[in-house]
Amino acid sequence: MSRTKFKKRPAPGSGGILGLTGYFFRRSLLNIRQNLLINVLAVVTITLSFLIVSLFLLVFVNLEGAGEIWSEKVQVTVYFERELNSKEFAALRNVIMTLEGTDAVTYVSRDEALKRFRTRLKGQEALLDGVPSEILPASLEIRLKQAYRTSEAVEAYVSRLKKIPTISEIQYGEEWVRRFNTFMNFMRFAGALLGGFIALAVLFIISNTIKITIYSRREEVELLELVGATRFFIRIPFLIEGMIQGFCGALLALLILAGVSWAFLNHAGNFLLFNPQEAGLVFIPATFCVAIVATGVLVGFVGSLTSLHRFVDQS
Amino acid sequence: MIQLHNVSVTYQQDVCALNGVSLMIPKGDFVFLTGASGAGKSTLLKLLYAEIAPSRGQIIIDGQNISRLTRSELPYLRRSIGIVFQDFRLLPNRTVMENVAITLEVLGLGRKEIADRVTRTLKQVGLEQRMQVTPCRLSGGEQQRVALARALVNEPKILLADEPTGNLDDENKARILAILKEANCRGTTILVASHDRRLIAASHKRAVLLDRGEIREVLDEPH
Numbered sequence: 001m002s003r004t005k006f007k008k009r010p011a012p013g014s015g016g017i018l019g020l021t022g023y024f025f026r027r028s029l030l031n032i033r034q035n036l037l038i039n040v041l042a043v044v045t046i047t048l049s050f051l052i053v054s055l056f057l058l059v060f061v062n063l064e065g066a067g068e069i070w071s072e073k074v075q076v077t078v079y080f081e082r083e084l085n086s087k088e089f090a091a092l093r094n095v096i097m098t099l100e101g102t103d104a105v106t107y108v109s110r111d112e113a114l115k116r117f118r119t120r121l122k123g124q125e126a127l128l129d130g131v132p133s134e135i136l137p138a139s140l141e142i143r144l145k146q147a148y149r150t151s152e153a154v155e156a157y158v159s160r161l162k163k164i165p166t167i168s169e170i171q172y173g174e175e176w177v178r179r180f181n182t183f184m185n186f187m188r189f190a191g192a193l194l195g196g197f198i199a200l201a202v203l204f205i206i207s208n209t210i211k212i213t214i215y216s217r218r219e220e221v222e223l224l225e226l227v228g229a230t231r232f233f234i235r236i237p238f239l240i241e242g243m244i245q246g247f248c249g250a251l252l253a254l255l256i257l258a259g260v261s262w263a264f265l266n267h268a269g270n271f272l273l274f275n276p277q278e279a280g281l282v283f284i285p286a287t288f289c290v291a292i293v294a295t296g297v298l299v300g301f302v303g304s305l306t307s308l309h310r311f312v313d314q315s
Numbered sequence: 316m317i318q319l320h321n322v323s324v325t326y327q328q329d330v331c332a333l334n335g336v337s338l339m340i341p342k343g344d345f346v347f348l349t350g351a352s353g354a355g356k357s358t359l360l361k362l363l364y365a366e367i368a369p370s371r372g373q374i375i376i377d378g379q380n381i382s383r384l385t386r387s388e389l390p391y392l393r394r395s396i397g398i399v400f401q402d403f404r405l406l407p408n409r410t411v412m413e414n415v416a417i418t419l420e421v422l423g424l425g426r427k428e429i430a431d432r433v434t435r436t437l438k439q440v441g442l443e444q445r446m447q448v449t450p451c452r453l454s455g456g457e458q459q460r461v462a463l464a465r466a467l468v469n470e471p472k473i474l475l476a477d478e479p480t481g482n483l484d485d486e487n488k489a490r491i492l493a494i495l496k497e498a499n500c501r502g503t504t505i506l507v508a509s510h511d512r513r514l515i516a517a518s519h520k521r522a523v524l525l526d527r528g529e530i531r532e533v534l535d536e537p538h
Contacts (some may be wrong), residue, residue, distance in 0.1 A: 020423060027420075034408040223404050226364065227465070228394035229421040230387070 028240035031217075038213050039245065045209045046249025046296065047256070049202040054257045054292060056198055058284050060191045065280060067184050074149040074177050076142040076158060079169040083109060083138045088166075092140065095164055101148035101157045106141045110134060137169075151178045203299060206249075210242050210303035214311060221311050239304045246300025250293045258283060316342040316473065316504045317363065322372030324358050324528075332358040334528040336372070340506060342472075345499045347515045348508040350525035356508035357401065359525070360475045363506070364396050365389055377472060394422065397466030397503070399476035403458050405450040405465075411437065412446040415465045422469060436468040440494055456487030463491065467498050474498055476507045480514055488514055 032039045084092070084107065093105045108116075110133040117136065118125050148157055154177050158170055214221075224234045261283050269275040284292075317340040324333040333355045340346050348356045361367045362374055365381055374381050376392065384392055397418075405414050412433055419429045437443050440460040450458055459479060466474055476495065480488040492514060499505050509515060515522050515534075524532040 019425060023420070023423075023426075030413075219404065220406055223406065224417065224421065225390075226366065226393060226398060226404075227418045227421055228390040228392075230390045233421055 024236045024240060027237040028244065031237055031241055032244065035213070035217065038216055039241070042209045042213050042245050043248050043252065046206050046245055046300075047252040049205050050250045050253030050292060050296060051256060053198055053202055054253050054284060056195060057288060057292070058257065058261065060195065061284055061288070062281050063187060063191070065282060067187065068146070069280060070180060071146070071149045071184075072143070074144060074154065074172075074180065076144065076154065076161065076170060076172045078140040078142065078161070078167050079137040079171070080139065081137060089140075092164075092166060096140070096142060096161070099157065099160055101144050101153065102142060103145045104143040106143075108139045108141055110136050110138050113137070113139065149177075149181075151181050206246070206299050207303040207306065210245065210300065211307040211310075213241075213245075214238060214304065214307040218311050221308075235305075235308050238308055239301055242300035242304030243297045244300070246296035246298070246303075247293060248296075249300075250296025254284075254289055254292060316340055316344070316377060317506070318373075318375040319359075319362075320373040320375070322362065322369045322374060324355075324362065324367065325370045331528050333362075333369075336525075336528070336530055338523060338530065340504060342504055343499070343502055345496070345505045345518075345520045346507070347518065347520055347522040348506060348525060349510060349512065349515055349522050350531075351510065353527070354525040355528040356510075356525055357477050358528075360398075360477050360506065360508055363473070363475055364393055364398055390421070394469065395472045397469070397471035397474040399459075399462050399466045399474070399479050401477040401481065403450075403462040405458060405461055407449060407451055410447050410449055411442060411453070411461050414450065414461055415468050418465050418469050432468055433464075436464045439467075439497070440464045441490070456483050456490070459483060459487070459491060460494070463494055467494075467503070470501070471503060473504045473506070476505070478509055479507060480509065480511055489517075492518055 089107045093107075096102055096105050113136040114128070114131070114133040118128055121127060142161075144154065144157060148154065151174070154172055155174075158172055161167060161170060221234055265276050265281060269277070317338070319336050319338040322333055322336045323331065325331050336355070336359065348359060350356055358367070362369055363376065363381075365384070368382065377395065379392070381392060406417075409417075412430075415433045415436060416429050419432060424432075434443065434446070437446055440463055442457060442460055442464065445453060445457060450461060453461065463476075463479065466476070474495070479495070480491050483491065488511070495505055495507065496518075522534040523530055524534065
């Protein structure tokens with residue numbers, strides 16, 4: 001007798017590989033229906049877990065957005081003792097635009113400076129009555145590209161700017177830039193740390209939830225082994241179930257958050273001191289949403305795989 | 316068909332469940348394993364479907380030494396053996412039909428073929444009217460017949476049954492015995508563990524008496 005007498009490949013059914021795939025999906029959906037309560041509990045747990053992650057991401061995305069808006073204030077101002085004519089401005093602008101990091105250059109005449117000053121003194125404009133525009137200097141406001149708004153990059157930019165012969169007096173609010181960068185770095189670090197902890201906790205919760213759903217069906221796993229099911233045959237429906245649970249949990253979390261977020265953006269203005277829509281608050285970007293759902297599927301798959309390893313491979 | 320050569324099973328190093336058992340069961344035979352509780356009947360059946368491994372000795376099934384089978388080969392051995400468990404092991408949230416279909420699903424058969432064969436087998440055991448109910452709505456005798464149908468639906472070469480008539484009334488016992496005999500007539504080798512001496516006497520089949528893990532006596536088929 002040959003040693004591999006019992007090793008016969010199973011007939012792949014009437015539909016071949018497609019039939020087997022169809023069987024696995026049908027079986028997974030049936031299993032979910034037949035073990036509805038435990039599956040609903042698992043999906044609810046996964047939903048709540050992903051809700052925490054998504055809420056954190058939403059806050060983080062909006063803080064980053066706010067940081068970007070604040071960073072617009074990082075700009076370099078070059079002062080002149082006299083007004084520049086249009087030819088001089090155009091020539092200087094061309095030189096400055098060739099500098100690495102320059103985003104835009106705006107000329108602020110003495111009249112424009114006085115006008116701005118008046119706007120700032122709203123309600124007390126009378127203080128400036130009779131004050132000639134000549135007391136204020138003309139200036140060039142240089143807006144920097146996003147990547148050049150750190151204190152080191154601004155300092156390097158200013159030292160390049162100083163090499164232009166017609167430029168002597170430069171201001172860029174060193175202290176403000178430094179504080180702003182420190183705050184943004186702290187926020188990113190704290191966000192990554194907190195996000196990391198939340199992600200770990202969520203992975204732990206989801207993986208254990210899936211373990212419980214599989215553990216509650218260990219008799220089924222044992223029976224399948226005893227009637228001659230291969231490990232592949234036992235595992236696939238459980239893996240599909242895990243992925244469906246992860247997908248549904250993550251999607252539900254996003255839908256709930258989108259609903260709450262929509263309600264907040266549209267109605268919170270009624271009882272808050274500011275209008276959230278005008279404040280530039282946004283929902284999680286679409287790519288992040290796709291990533292969250294994909295993570296749900298992946299976590300469902302890995303959670304099932306590790307649990308099955310315990311019940312199938314070591315039985 | 317089934318050969319055991321000097322097989323011993325020791326649990327936790329010093330508890331001896333089987334001791335030097337040698338037995339030969341030819342193809343198409345119908346044999347009872349009998350003895351008191353703890354005699355080693357269930358252990359012997361578990362050895363044959365490789366749920367446990369012998370501490371010593373060789374087990375040959377259909378010419379194959381099952382101790383040498385790899386993990387990936389084990390499922391293919393089990394597909395040639397139908398098993399009726401003492402506690403039935405029916406899945407409570409699946410219908411009778413789905414419980415029986417499991418045996419065929421692992422073979423990868425198509426839906427229609429599975430439905431046809433399951434229906435035919437359930438008719439044989441008299442449960443065609445109960446196909447869509449879950450096991451909790453069945454009597455003990457009916458549950459036992461579902462377990463039998465699950466074991467027989469793929470027409471296995473060997474059927475192992477552990478106390479298939481335990482706790483059943485005489486009518487149900489006779490019914491189970493009749494189903495087993497029918498399967499035997501179709502060529503399935505049958506090994507039944509039972510301590511029910513009346514059932515064994517009524518069956519007119521060979522019986523192997525186990526006592527504290529050893530074969531005490533082989534009672535031949537009465538003529």
